[in-house]
Amino acid sequence: MRIWILSFILLIMVLIEATFTTVPIVLLLLISFLVLEKKSWVFSAAFFSGLALDILSLRFLGSTSLYFIIVLFIINLYERRFETANIYFVLFASFIGSFFYLTVFDIRFAFPQALFSAFLGSLIFFLISILSKKEKLGYKYRIGK
Amino acid sequence: MQKGKKYLSIFIVFLILSAIIFGLSKTGIFSYPASFVSSAFSPVQSRFLHFTIGIKSFDNRNLKEENLMLLSQMSDYQKLKEQNKSLLDQFQTSSPKSPSLLPADVIGAPSFIPGLSAPENLIINKGLKDNVKVGQAVIFKNNLIGKVEKVNQNISQVMLITNSNSSLTVVTGNEKNILGVLNGEGSGEMVLDNVLLSENLKNGDLVFTKGDVNLNLEGIPPDLIIGKIISVEKRPSALFQKAQIQGLIDITKLSTVFIVSGQ
Numbered sequence: 001m002r003i004w005i006l007s008f009i010l011l012i013m014v015l016i017e018a019t020f021t022t023v024p025i026v027l028l029l030l031i032s033f034l035v036l037e038k039k040s041w042v043f044s045a046a047f048f049s050g051l052a053l054d055i056l057s058l059r060f061l062g063s064t065s066l067y068f069i070i071v072l073f074i075i076n077l078y079e080r081r082f083e084t085a086n087i088y089f090v091l092f093a094s095f096i097g098s099f100f101y102l103t104v105f106d107i108r109f110a111f112p113q114a115l116f117s118a119f120l121g122s123l124i125f126f127l128i129s130i131l132s133k134k135e136k137l138g139y140k141y142r143i144g145k
Numbered sequence: 146m147q148k149g150k151k152y153l154s155i156f157i158v159f160l161i162l163s164a165i166i167f168g169l170s171k172t173g174i175f176s177y178p179a180s181f182v183s184s185a186f187s188p189v190q191s192r193f194l195h196f197t198i199g200i201k202s203f204d205n206r207n208l209k210e211e212n213l214m215l216l217s218q219m220s221d222y223q224k225l226k227e228q229n230k231s232l233l234d235q236f237q238t239s240s241p242k243s244p245s246l247l248p249a250d251v252i253g254a255p256s257f258i259p260g261l262s263a264p265e266n267l268i269i270n271k272g273l274k275d276n277v278k279v280g281q282a283v284i285f286k287n288n289l290i291g292k293v294e295k296v297n298q299n300i301s302q303v304m305l306i307t308n309s310n311s312s313l314t315v316v317t318g319n320e321k322n323i324l325g326v327l328n329g330e331g332s333g334e335m336v337l338d339n340v341l342l343s344e345n346l347k348n349g350d351l352v353f354t355k356g357d358v359n360l361n362l363e364g365i366p367p368d369l370i371i372g373k374i375i376s377v378e379k380r381p382s383a384l385f386q387k388a389q390i391q392g393l394i395d396i397t398k399l400s401t402v403f404i405v406s407g408q
Contacts (some may be wrong), residue, residue: 012211015189015190015193016193016256018190018253018255018268019190019193019194019252019253019254019255020194020197020254020259021255021256021257021258021259022255022256022257022265023257023258026204038152040152040155043152043155043156043159043306044155044159047159047162047163049164050163052182052186054170054254055179055182055186055297056182056185056268056300057184057253057255057268057302058192058268058295058297058300058301058302060167060170060171061166061167061169061170061175061179061351062162062163062165062166062167062170063162065159065162065163065166065167066160066163066164066167066367068161069156069160069163069292071159071218073152073156073160073208076152076156079200101251105283108265108309108331109257112257112402113257116257120312137337141338
């Protein structure tokens with residue numbers, strides 16, 4: 001159930017990014033998913049959402065997927081040595097990930113957009129972590145009963 | 146350790162898959178599956194965008210429409226005057242073909258902060274199957290919006306004239322005899338450049354396309370409105386003079402545009 005809700009949120013974000021904004025909100029969401037969930041399905045989500053973005057933004061198919069997967073893998077490598085589930089790491093990863101994304105896909109004003117993305121990424125991380133905590137508490141409560 | 150190996154194998158699988166798709170997409174093998182996805186999403190995108198445009202365009206709409214209509218009439222008047230003169234002189238031959246217009250819905254207008262910053266491109270719901278080709282002009286009323294930059298089966302990307310990569314030859318002045326190059330500056334701004342210092346640019350003068358069409362009448366037709374001059378930068382030491390151009394159309398509020406499809 002949980003994975004379907006997260007997939008639905010991701011689909012909405014794909015539509016919003018393709019229709020309204022050049023800020024890489026799908027990437028920001030995937031970073032937060034990986035850092036908080038630490039599950040392998042995030043890679044498949046990155047692959048499919050990247051393909052959808054490529055189609056809707058008329059890019060070469062597979063280019064966004066490639067970028068998303070490489071960024072998530074680098075974050076995953078970092079996670080093996082250090083604690084990544086904190087807002088400072090998300091701020092940093094969102095900034096670097098967004099900056100290179102905007103540069104690779106030739107979107108203007110990469111630096112201010114990356115700065116904005118870093119704060120937006122932290123906000124997304126904050127909201128998802130609150131939702132995760134509530135869900136975990138609910139789960140514990142149900143087990144306790 | 147096990148978890149790390151699992152991640153590595155998943156990473157490698159998706160990396161290879163993405164690389165294969167990326168490589169094959171250049172051959173056009175995925176154009177039909179991609180068109181299926183884009184046709185499924187484009188109505189949703191269109192509704193999404195039209196809903197927000199409806200909210201934004203509530204204020205000052207009538208005044209702006211009226212202003213636009215008057216400026217369009219002014220350009221039509223100038224055009225008629227010139228045509229009349231040319232016909233009288235029997236110099237102008239009429240074109241055997243007239244371009245046809247293909248209406249298209251705007252389904253995407255990505256910008257940094259929607260509503261605050263101007264988009265650089267538009268996504269429209271017409272593509273190869275509607276005979277849309279790269280380089281065709283996209284207009285609204287008699288204003289040039291941009292030209293088709295990328296096309297797939299169902300959707301196309303339009304590079305706006307304000308895009309920093311956009312550049313075209315334009316004319317201005319009462320007699321439309323002042324030649325210049327219009328460069329997009331991004332963020333909804335345009336600059337008229339390469340105008341000789343001897344020419345007299347005036348604030349409020351309209352800027353028109355010079356025209357760049359092929360035998361099938363595809364490309365940028367002449368006499369389309371680009372915008373009006375809002376400031377002139379003339380320095381005696383410079384080779385050319387420059388002018389800031391303001392578009393007459395608010396691109397963020399467009400829901401339908403027209404592709405000049407030639408034939």
